[in-house]
Amino acid sequence: xxxxxxxxxxxxxxxxxxxxxxxxxxxxxxxxxxxxxxxxxxxxxxxxxxxxxxxxxxxxxxxxxxxxxxxxxxxxxxxxxxxxxxxxxxxxxxxxxxxxxxxxxxxxxxxxxxxxxxxxxxxxxxxxxxxxxxxxxxxxxxxxxxxxxxxxxxxxxxxxxxxxxxxxxxxxxxxxxxxxxxxxxxxxx
Amino acid sequence: xxxxxxxxxxxxxxxxxxxxxxxxxxxxxxxxxxxxxxxxxxxxxxxxxxxxxxxxxxxxxxxxxxxxxxxxxxxxxxxxxxxxxxxxxxxxxxxxxxxxxxxxxxxxxxxxxxxxxxxxxxxxxxxxxxxxxxxxxxxxxxxxxxxxxxxxxxxxxxxxxxxxxxxxxxxxxxxxxxxxxxxxxxxxx
Numbered sequence: 035x036x037x038x039x040x041x042x043x044x045x046x047x048x049x050x051x052x053x054x055x056x057x058x059x060x061x062x063x064x065x066x067x068x069x070x071x072x073x074x075x076x077x078x079x080x081x082x083x084x085x086x087x088x089x090x091x092x093x094x095x096x097x098x099x100x101x102x103x104x105x106x107x108x109x110x111x112x113x114x115x116x117x118x119x120x121x122x123x124x125x126x127x128x129x130x131x132x133x134x135x136x137x138x139x140x141x142x143x144x145x146x147x148x149x150x151x152x153x154x155x156x157x158x159x160x161x162x163x164x165x166x167x168x169x170x171x172x173x174x175x176x177x178x179x180x181x182x183x184x185x186x187x188x189x190x191x192x193x194x195x196x197x198x199x200x201x202x203x204x205x206x207x208x209x210x211x212x213x214x215x216x217x218x219x220x221x222x223x
Numbered sequence: 224x225x226x227x228x229x230x231x232x233x234x235x236x237x238x239x240x241x242x243x244x245x246x247x248x249x250x251x252x253x254x255x256x257x258x259x260x261x262x263x264x265x266x267x268x269x270x271x272x273x274x275x276x277x278x279x280x281x282x283x284x285x286x287x288x289x290x291x292x293x294x295x296x297x298x299x300x301x302x303x304x305x306x307x308x309x310x311x312x313x314x315x316x317x318x319x320x321x322x323x324x325x326x327x328x329x330x331x332x333x334x335x336x337x338x339x340x341x342x343x344x345x346x347x348x349x350x351x352x353x354x355x356x357x358x359x360x361x362x363x364x365x366x367x368x369x370x371x372x373x374x375x376x377x378x379x380x381x382x383x384x385x386x387x388x389x390x391x392x393x394x395x396x397x398x399x400x401x402x403x404x405x406x407x408x409x410x411x412x
Contacts, residue, residue: 047240048379051237054272055272055375058271061272070272085243085277086261086277087274087276088267088269090273157403185401186402190237213237213374213375214346214373214374215376217406
């Protein structure tokens with residue numbers, strides 16, 4: 035299970051790290067074999083509030099990963115019109131699992147990955163997402179292997195849902211306990 | 224309101240970013256004037272699962288900040304015996320607000336900042352924290368201007384509690400809404 039965590043200038047760090055934590059625990063806590071990379075089109079990425087995040091792979095072929103994860107951020111609304119960025123994202127068309135949180139869903143949508151799907155995004159972006167798919171308001175929406183989360187902090191719920199999808203409920207519970215995360219919500223639709 | 228976010232090799236990224244998000248929104252959403260720096264004794268810090276985090280200030284005098292925040296991580300249990308690290312942390316003795324989450328509380332304790340205080344940490348580290356202070360099990364514990372959070376994900380609750388301490392409940396509610404965070408728990412003791 036190899037995962038690509040996409041980052042870019044203007045992402046929201048918590049969108050990214052909220053899911054990165056539980057998903058990578060699958061590896062660090064020994065549940066699954068696999069590797070993960072922080073992937074971008076640039077050597078570094080600066081998130082909200084100036085936080086700089088190291089990039090492992092610059093401009094990789096995203097199709098070489100099993101799981102694609104795309105966070106949101108204030109830059110996402112502009113990246114939906116960035117042809118080169120979308121072209122790069124589309125190299126992940128063959129990823130078995132595609133996921134996003136917050137306005138990252140707009141990027142999945144603009145890449146064409148939400149065609150005919152149900153998905154969610156930050157409540158402030160529901161209108162924008164309607165261009166690409168059937169918009170839902172649940173905190174985590176799984177439609178086949180396309181799994182999306184609502185706003186910023188729902189990234190944790192999204193990550194735990196992906197953990198459960200890749201393993202089982204018991205593993206999700208154990209990882210949530212290690213994260214000291216008592217919350218959660220049913221996955222829709 | 225200037226904040227120092229301490230990082231180090233072996234921190235847990237979500238411990239850090241969970242609080243970084245709401246606290247820095249005080250500035251980016253225009254509630255408070257202030258700056259914040261990612262501070263470390265090294266030019267970069269590598270968190271759990273290999274995530275590299277950029278450092279703004281190397282070896283700064285932490286006493287120049289109003290708020291000190293210390294995340295936990297697998298390295299924290301060793302850093303409690305690192306005299307040079309603790310000496311650096313103690314430069315923050317005059318910070319008006321001192322905060323930590325997860326095993327970061329062991330570092331606040333080893334620095335002497337929890338003497339005579341009530342505090343919390345990751346449930347797996349309650350025993351270790353007893354050496355330094357009165358250990359509580361609430362998700363966020365505020366004892367005067369020393370505010371601590373329990374395990375990893377409670378960093379969000381901690382950050383929102385700090386937001387409320389520095390402003391008011393209405394601001395906390397607005398920031399939590401922007402973060403799409405519907406959860407929360409009363410602050411103890």
